[in-house]
Amino acid sequence: MAAGENVNWQSRLSDMLSAHSWPENFDNIVEKLSTGIPLSLDDGVGLFKSNDLETIGKIxxxxxxxxxxxxxxxxxxxxxxxxxxxxxxxKFCAFRRGRRAKDAYQLEIDDYVEDLRKYSAHVDEVHSVGGLHPEWTVDHYSKLFTTVKREFPSIHIKALTAVEVKHIASLSNLTIKETLIQLRDSGLGSLPGGGAEILDDGVREIICRGKESSSEYLDIHKTAHELGIPTNCTMLFGTIESNEQRVAHMIKIRELQNSTNGFQCFVPYPFLPDDSRLPEAQLATGSEVLRVIAISRLMLNNIPHIKAYRMNLGDNIAELALQFGADDIDGTVQKESIMHLAGSNAPLDHDKVMLAKLVTNAGCVPMQRDTVYSRFEEFIPKPQPKRRTLKMAVDD
Ligand code: SF4
Known part of the structure:
Protein backbone atom coordinates (compact mmCIF):
# COMPACT_ATOMS: atom_id res chain seq x y z
CA MET A 1 0.00 0.00 0.00
CA ALA A 2 1.30 3.43 -0.89
CA ALA A 3 1.56 6.23 1.67
CA GLY A 4 -1.69 8.16 1.96
CA GLU A 5 -3.68 5.35 0.42
CA ASN A 6 -6.80 3.78 1.98
CA VAL A 7 -6.31 0.28 3.37
CA ASN A 8 -8.29 -2.29 1.36
CA TRP A 9 -8.93 0.14 -1.47
CA GLN A 10 -9.67 -2.74 -3.82
CA SER A 11 -12.67 -4.02 -1.83
CA ARG A 12 -13.77 -0.44 -1.25
CA LEU A 13 -13.65 0.10 -5.02
CA SER A 14 -15.71 -3.00 -5.59
CA ASP A 15 -18.40 -1.67 -3.20
CA MET A 16 -18.30 1.78 -4.77
CA LEU A 17 -18.66 0.45 -8.31
CA SER A 18 -21.53 -1.86 -7.39
CA ALA A 19 -23.40 1.02 -5.75
CA HIS A 20 -23.89 2.59 -9.19
CA SER A 21 -25.48 1.37 -12.37
CA TRP A 22 -23.30 1.64 -15.45
CA PRO A 23 -24.00 1.52 -19.19
CA GLU A 24 -23.97 -2.09 -20.41
CA ASN A 25 -20.97 -1.61 -22.65
CA PHE A 26 -18.88 -0.87 -19.53
CA ASP A 27 -19.72 -4.24 -17.88
CA ASN A 28 -16.38 -5.82 -18.76
CA ILE A 29 -14.38 -2.81 -17.54
CA VAL A 30 -16.36 -2.53 -14.30
CA GLU A 31 -16.06 -6.27 -13.66
CA LYS A 32 -12.29 -6.22 -14.13
CA LEU A 33 -11.82 -3.13 -11.97
CA SER A 34 -14.03 -4.61 -9.23
CA THR A 35 -12.02 -7.80 -9.09
CA GLY A 36 -8.55 -6.31 -9.55
CA ILE A 37 -7.91 -7.70 -13.04
CA PRO A 38 -5.67 -5.36 -15.05
CA LEU A 39 -7.31 -3.88 -18.16
CA SER A 40 -5.98 -5.23 -21.47
CA LEU A 41 -4.70 -3.43 -24.55
CA ASP A 42 -8.12 -3.89 -26.19
CA ASP A 43 -9.88 -2.52 -23.10
CA GLY A 44 -7.72 0.60 -23.16
CA VAL A 45 -8.12 1.17 -26.88
CA GLY A 46 -11.90 0.70 -26.49
CA LEU A 47 -11.92 3.44 -23.84
CA PHE A 48 -10.10 5.77 -26.25
CA LYS A 49 -12.74 5.06 -28.91
CA SER A 50 -15.74 5.36 -26.57
CA ASN A 51 -17.95 8.41 -26.96
CA ASP A 52 -18.95 8.24 -23.28
CA LEU A 53 -16.26 10.34 -21.64
CA GLU A 54 -18.59 11.14 -18.76
CA THR A 55 -18.78 7.48 -17.67
CA ILE A 56 -15.03 6.98 -18.12
CA GLY A 57 -14.39 10.02 -15.94
CA LYS A 58 -16.87 8.89 -13.27
CA ILE A 59 -15.31 5.43 -13.03
CA LYS A 91 11.73 17.34 -32.62
CA PHE A 92 9.22 18.30 -29.96
CA CYS A 93 11.71 20.18 -27.77
CA ALA A 94 11.54 23.98 -27.54
CA PHE A 95 14.06 24.14 -24.71
CA ARG A 96 17.36 22.82 -26.04
CA ARG A 97 20.03 25.03 -27.58
CA GLY A 98 23.22 24.35 -29.46
CA ARG A 99 26.34 25.34 -27.62
CA ARG A 100 26.94 28.46 -29.69
CA ALA A 101 23.37 29.78 -29.53
CA LYS A 102 23.09 33.28 -28.11
CA ASP A 103 20.75 32.14 -25.37
CA ALA A 104 22.59 28.92 -24.51
CA TYR A 105 23.44 28.73 -20.82
CA GLN A 106 25.02 26.46 -18.27
CA LEU A 107 24.73 27.10 -14.55
CA GLU A 108 28.01 26.55 -12.79
CA ILE A 109 27.64 24.99 -9.36
CA ASP A 110 27.89 28.32 -7.52
CA ASP A 111 25.26 29.88 -9.82
CA TYR A 112 22.94 26.94 -9.28
CA VAL A 113 23.31 27.13 -5.49
CA GLU A 114 22.81 30.89 -5.57
CA ASP A 115 19.64 30.41 -7.59
CA LEU A 116 18.33 27.79 -5.18
CA ARG A 117 19.16 29.98 -2.19
CA LYS A 118 16.49 32.47 -3.33
CA TYR A 119 13.81 29.81 -2.81
CA SER A 120 15.37 27.62 -0.15
CA ALA A 121 13.41 29.02 2.79
CA HIS A 122 10.11 28.00 1.19
CA VAL A 123 10.69 24.79 -0.75
CA ASP A 124 11.38 21.19 0.20
CA GLU A 125 12.20 19.95 -3.31
CA VAL A 126 14.38 21.10 -6.18
CA HIS A 127 13.49 19.55 -9.53
CA SER A 128 16.37 19.69 -12.00
CA VAL A 129 16.46 18.41 -15.53
CA GLY A 130 18.34 19.82 -18.47
CA GLY A 131 20.06 19.21 -21.77
CA LEU A 132 22.72 16.61 -22.43
CA HIS A 133 25.77 18.71 -21.73
CA PRO A 134 28.76 17.60 -23.82
CA GLU A 135 31.26 17.71 -20.94
CA TRP A 136 29.55 17.31 -17.60
CA THR A 137 30.39 13.86 -16.27
CA VAL A 138 29.10 12.18 -13.15
CA ASP A 139 31.72 14.04 -11.11
CA HIS A 140 30.13 17.37 -12.00
CA TYR A 141 26.68 16.21 -10.86
CA SER A 142 28.10 14.54 -7.75
CA LYS A 143 29.75 17.77 -6.77
CA LEU A 144 26.57 19.70 -7.49
CA PHE A 145 24.38 17.39 -5.39
CA THR A 146 26.89 17.21 -2.54
CA THR A 147 27.07 20.98 -2.43
CA VAL A 148 23.29 21.35 -2.48
CA LYS A 149 22.83 18.81 0.32
CA ARG A 150 25.55 20.43 2.42
CA GLU A 151 23.92 23.87 2.10
CA PHE A 152 20.27 22.76 2.14
CA PRO A 153 20.10 19.36 3.84
CA SER A 154 16.30 19.28 4.03
CA ILE A 155 15.74 19.89 0.32
CA HIS A 156 15.03 16.75 -1.69
CA ILE A 157 16.87 16.58 -5.02
CA LYS A 158 14.67 15.14 -7.77
CA ALA A 159 16.83 15.29 -10.84
CA LEU A 160 17.95 13.85 -14.16
CA THR A 161 15.78 12.06 -16.65
CA ALA A 162 16.68 8.60 -17.89
CA VAL A 163 18.40 9.96 -21.02
CA GLU A 164 20.51 12.31 -18.89
CA VAL A 165 21.55 9.35 -16.72
CA LYS A 166 22.45 7.38 -19.85
CA HIS A 167 24.42 10.31 -21.28
CA ILE A 168 26.29 10.96 -18.02
CA ALA A 169 27.13 7.26 -17.67
CA SER A 170 28.48 7.15 -21.21
CA LEU A 171 30.59 10.33 -20.77
CA SER A 172 31.94 8.92 -17.51
CA ASN A 173 32.68 5.41 -18.84
CA LEU A 174 30.50 3.91 -16.15
CA THR A 175 27.54 1.58 -16.18
CA ILE A 176 24.06 2.94 -15.42
CA LYS A 177 24.19 1.21 -12.05
CA GLU A 178 27.58 2.67 -11.12
CA THR A 179 26.42 6.12 -12.20
CA LEU A 180 23.21 5.96 -10.20
CA ILE A 181 25.04 4.70 -7.11
CA GLN A 182 27.46 7.62 -7.26
CA LEU A 183 24.62 10.10 -7.79
CA ARG A 184 22.51 8.59 -5.01
CA ASP A 185 25.44 8.66 -2.61
CA SER A 186 25.98 12.33 -3.47
CA GLY A 187 22.41 13.28 -2.54
CA LEU A 188 20.15 12.46 -5.47
CA GLY A 189 16.80 11.53 -3.91
CA SER A 190 14.63 10.51 -6.85
CA LEU A 191 14.33 10.64 -10.64
CA PRO A 192 11.59 12.52 -12.43
CA GLY A 193 9.93 10.56 -15.19
CA GLY A 194 10.67 12.82 -18.14
CA GLY A 195 11.86 11.45 -21.44
CA ALA A 196 9.50 8.50 -21.68
CA GLU A 197 7.62 10.27 -24.48
CA ILE A 198 5.94 7.23 -26.08
CA LEU A 199 7.62 3.91 -25.35
CA ASP A 200 7.55 2.76 -28.94
CA ASP A 201 10.82 2.75 -30.87
CA GLY A 202 9.14 3.56 -34.20
CA VAL A 203 7.63 6.73 -32.76
CA ARG A 204 10.85 7.60 -30.92
CA GLU A 205 12.85 7.31 -34.14
CA ILE A 206 10.72 10.10 -35.60
CA ILE A 207 10.19 12.44 -32.65
CA CYS A 208 13.40 11.97 -30.65
CA ARG A 209 16.00 10.14 -32.70
CA GLY A 210 19.11 9.34 -30.66
CA LYS A 211 17.34 9.33 -27.33
CA GLU A 212 17.34 6.22 -25.16
CA SER A 213 15.24 3.36 -26.54
CA SER A 214 12.02 2.25 -24.86
CA SER A 215 13.75 -0.66 -23.18
CA GLU A 216 16.65 1.54 -22.06
CA TYR A 217 14.17 3.97 -20.44
CA LEU A 218 12.56 1.07 -18.57
CA ASP A 219 15.92 -0.50 -17.64
CA ILE A 220 17.26 2.77 -16.20
CA HIS A 221 14.15 3.15 -14.04
CA LYS A 222 14.38 -0.51 -13.05
CA THR A 223 17.98 -0.05 -11.97
CA ALA A 224 17.02 3.06 -9.99
CA HIS A 225 14.24 1.14 -8.24
CA GLU A 226 16.61 -1.71 -7.39
CA LEU A 227 18.97 0.84 -5.82
CA GLY A 228 16.17 2.28 -3.71
CA ILE A 229 15.74 5.41 -5.81
CA PRO A 230 12.03 6.09 -6.39
CA THR A 231 11.03 7.49 -9.76
CA ASN A 232 8.08 8.93 -11.63
CA CYS A 233 7.08 8.03 -15.17
CA THR A 234 5.55 10.18 -17.88
CA MET A 235 3.83 9.99 -21.24
CA LEU A 236 4.04 12.74 -23.85
CA PHE A 237 0.97 12.37 -26.03
CA GLY A 238 -0.43 14.23 -29.01
CA THR A 239 2.55 14.00 -31.35
CA ILE A 240 2.25 11.21 -33.91
CA GLU A 241 1.32 8.22 -31.79
CA SER A 242 -1.81 6.08 -32.06
CA ASN A 243 -4.18 5.16 -29.26
CA GLU A 244 -2.76 1.62 -29.35
CA GLN A 245 0.72 3.00 -28.75
CA ARG A 246 -0.52 5.08 -25.81
CA VAL A 247 -2.13 2.05 -24.18
CA ALA A 248 0.89 -0.17 -24.91
CA HIS A 249 3.05 2.51 -23.23
CA MET A 250 0.91 2.32 -20.09
CA ILE A 251 1.09 -1.47 -20.07
CA LYS A 252 4.91 -1.44 -20.31
CA ILE A 253 5.03 0.88 -17.31
CA ARG A 254 2.56 -1.31 -15.43
CA GLU A 255 4.59 -4.45 -16.10
CA LEU A 256 7.78 -2.90 -14.76
CA GLN A 257 5.90 -1.65 -11.71
CA ASN A 258 4.73 -5.22 -11.08
CA SER A 259 8.31 -6.30 -10.63
CA THR A 260 9.85 -3.26 -8.87
CA ASN A 261 7.07 -1.15 -7.32
CA GLY A 262 9.34 1.87 -7.62
CA PHE A 263 7.12 4.26 -9.60
CA GLN A 264 5.33 6.75 -7.40
CA CYS A 265 3.44 8.70 -9.95
CA PHE A 266 2.41 8.64 -13.61
CA VAL A 267 2.39 12.01 -15.37
CA PRO A 268 0.67 12.13 -18.77
CA TYR A 269 0.92 15.48 -20.58
CA PRO A 270 0.14 16.67 -24.08
CA PHE A 271 2.60 18.04 -26.59
CA LEU A 272 2.26 21.81 -26.86
CA PRO A 273 2.70 22.35 -30.58
CA ASP A 274 3.76 25.38 -32.56
CA ASP A 275 4.34 25.86 -36.28
CA SER A 276 7.96 24.81 -36.26
CA ARG A 277 8.08 21.62 -34.22
CA LEU A 278 6.13 18.64 -35.57
CA PRO A 279 3.75 20.89 -37.54
CA GLU A 280 1.46 17.92 -38.18
CA ALA A 281 0.63 17.65 -34.45
CA GLN A 282 -2.54 19.28 -33.16
CA LEU A 283 -2.99 20.73 -29.70
CA ALA A 284 -4.88 18.16 -27.61
CA THR A 285 -8.34 19.38 -26.69
CA GLY A 286 -9.42 19.67 -23.06
CA SER A 287 -11.61 16.58 -23.34
CA GLU A 288 -8.75 14.56 -24.84
CA VAL A 289 -6.49 15.51 -21.95
CA LEU A 290 -9.18 14.48 -19.45
CA ARG A 291 -9.71 11.19 -21.29
CA VAL A 292 -5.98 10.37 -21.15
CA ILE A 293 -5.86 11.19 -17.43
CA ALA A 294 -8.91 9.00 -16.75
CA ILE A 295 -7.64 6.08 -18.85
CA SER A 296 -4.26 6.31 -17.14
CA ARG A 297 -6.01 5.87 -13.79
CA LEU A 298 -7.93 2.86 -15.10
CA MET A 299 -5.01 1.13 -16.84
CA LEU A 300 -2.40 1.72 -14.13
CA ASN A 301 -3.91 -0.14 -11.22
CA ASN A 302 -0.53 -0.56 -9.55
CA ILE A 303 0.70 3.04 -9.67
CA PRO A 304 -0.73 5.00 -6.78
CA HIS A 305 -0.62 8.58 -8.02
CA ILE A 306 -1.77 10.11 -11.31
CA LYS A 307 -0.55 13.66 -11.72
CA ALA A 308 -2.29 16.47 -13.58
CA TYR A 309 0.86 18.45 -14.32
CA ARG A 310 -0.28 22.03 -13.88
CA MET A 311 2.76 23.52 -15.63
CA ASN A 312 1.68 21.83 -18.84
CA LEU A 313 -2.09 21.58 -18.53
CA GLY A 314 -2.72 25.00 -17.01
CA ASP A 315 -4.78 25.56 -13.88
CA ASN A 316 -8.24 25.07 -15.39
CA ILE A 317 -7.64 21.65 -16.91
CA ALA A 318 -5.55 20.52 -13.93
CA GLU A 319 -8.46 21.40 -11.65
CA LEU A 320 -10.93 19.48 -13.82
CA ALA A 321 -8.54 16.51 -14.00
CA LEU A 322 -8.97 16.07 -10.24
CA GLN A 323 -12.52 14.95 -11.12
CA PHE A 324 -11.23 12.55 -13.78
CA GLY A 325 -8.94 10.30 -11.76
CA ALA A 326 -5.94 12.53 -10.99
CA ASP A 327 -4.98 12.98 -7.34
CA ASP A 328 -1.96 15.30 -7.65
CA ILE A 329 -1.29 18.65 -9.29
CA ASP A 330 2.49 18.85 -8.74
CA GLY A 331 3.84 21.86 -6.91
CA THR A 332 4.35 25.56 -6.62
CA VAL A 333 7.24 25.30 -9.15
CA GLN A 334 7.87 29.09 -9.24
CA LYS A 335 10.45 28.93 -11.98
CA GLU A 336 9.94 26.80 -15.08
CA SER A 337 11.31 26.96 -18.61
CA ILE A 338 10.64 23.73 -20.47
CA MET A 339 6.86 23.94 -20.72
CA HIS A 340 6.77 27.73 -20.92
CA LEU A 341 9.17 27.84 -23.86
CA ALA A 342 6.88 25.30 -25.53
CA GLY A 343 3.88 27.60 -25.08
CA SER A 344 2.46 26.95 -21.59
CA ASN A 345 1.05 29.99 -19.81
CA ALA A 346 0.48 28.27 -16.47
CA PRO A 347 1.01 30.81 -13.69
CA LEU A 348 4.35 30.61 -11.88
CA ASP A 349 3.47 32.75 -8.90
CA HIS A 350 1.18 30.33 -7.07
CA ASP A 351 1.87 29.84 -3.40
CA LYS A 352 0.45 27.08 -1.21
CA VAL A 353 -2.74 29.01 -0.56
CA MET A 354 -3.45 29.38 -4.26
CA LEU A 355 -2.74 25.71 -4.94
CA ALA A 356 -5.02 24.73 -2.07
CA LYS A 357 -7.74 26.92 -3.54
CA LEU A 358 -7.39 25.17 -6.89
CA VAL A 359 -7.77 21.82 -5.11
CA THR A 360 -10.80 22.88 -3.05
CA ASN A 361 -12.44 24.37 -6.15
CA ALA A 362 -12.37 20.81 -7.53
CA GLY A 363 -14.14 19.54 -4.41
CA CYS A 364 -11.01 17.92 -2.96
CA VAL A 365 -9.09 18.26 0.28
CA PRO A 366 -5.62 19.81 -0.26
CA MET A 367 -2.79 17.67 1.10
CA GLN A 368 0.72 19.07 1.20
CA ARG A 369 3.19 16.24 0.60
CA ASP A 370 6.91 15.74 0.35
CA THR A 371 8.46 14.47 -2.90
CA VAL A 372 8.12 10.78 -2.11
CA TYR A 373 4.69 10.98 -0.43
CA SER A 374 6.13 9.75 2.86
CA ARG A 375 5.00 12.87 4.74
CA PHE A 376 1.75 14.63 4.04
CA GLU A 377 -0.89 16.55 5.90
CA GLU A 378 -3.98 18.52 5.14
CA PHE A 379 -3.07 22.06 4.25
CA ILE A 380 -5.22 24.52 6.14
CA PRO A 381 -4.46 28.09 5.16
CA LYS A 382 -3.83 30.40 8.08
CA PRO A 383 -6.55 32.99 8.45
CA GLN A 384 -5.39 36.25 6.98
CA PRO A 385 -5.23 39.14 9.46
CA LYS A 386 -8.22 41.40 9.02
CA ARG A 387 -7.45 44.52 7.11
CA ARG A 388 -7.75 47.62 9.21
CA THR A 389 -10.26 50.03 7.83
CA LEU A 390 -8.67 53.32 7.18
CA LYS A 391 -10.68 56.09 8.62
CA MET A 392 -10.53 58.94 6.25
CA ALA A 393 -11.48 62.42 7.00
CA VAL A 394 -13.96 63.27 4.35
CA ASP A 395 -15.25 66.70 3.89
CA ASP A 396 -18.73 66.49 2.67
S1 SF4 B 1 17.31 15.29 -24.82
FE1 SF4 B 1 15.93 16.61 -23.66
S2 SF4 B 1 16.80 18.70 -23.80
FE2 SF4 B 1 17.78 17.43 -25.37
S3 SF4 B 1 16.58 17.85 -27.21
FE3 SF4 B 1 15.72 15.98 -26.27
S4 SF4 B 1 14.07 16.71 -24.91
FE4 SF4 B 1 15.33 18.51 -25.47
Missing part, protein backbone atom coordinates in the same frame (compact mmCIF):
# COMPACT_ATOMS: atom_id res chain seq x y z
CA UNK A 60 -11.78 6.87 -12.94
CA UNK A 61 -12.82 9.22 -10.19
CA UNK A 62 -14.26 6.36 -8.14
CA UNK A 63 -10.99 4.45 -8.53
CA UNK A 64 -9.13 7.50 -7.29
CA UNK A 65 -11.57 7.99 -4.41
CA UNK A 66 -11.33 4.35 -3.39
CA UNK A 67 -7.59 4.88 -2.93
CA UNK A 68 -7.35 8.43 -1.62
CA UNK A 69 -10.92 9.53 -0.78
CA UNK A 70 -11.19 13.11 -1.91
CA UNK A 71 -7.61 14.08 -1.08
CA UNK A 72 -5.48 15.79 -3.72
CA UNK A 73 -1.76 16.25 -3.24
CA UNK A 74 0.67 19.03 -4.01
CA UNK A 75 4.15 20.00 -2.89
CA UNK A 76 6.29 23.08 -2.53
CA UNK A 77 9.10 22.98 -5.01
CA UNK A 78 11.21 24.92 -7.45
CA UNK A 79 12.51 23.92 -10.87
CA UNK A 80 16.09 24.79 -11.77
CA UNK A 81 17.24 23.66 -15.21
CA UNK A 82 21.00 23.37 -15.01
CA UNK A 83 21.68 23.86 -18.72
CA UNK A 84 19.80 24.14 -22.00
CA UNK A 85 22.81 22.99 -24.03
CA UNK A 86 22.00 19.62 -25.52
CA UNK A 87 23.78 17.29 -27.88
CA UNK A 88 20.43 15.95 -29.12
CA UNK A 89 17.66 17.74 -30.97
CA UNK A 90 14.34 16.04 -30.21
Missing amino acids: ANLVKESRFSNKAFFNVNVHINQTNICTLAC
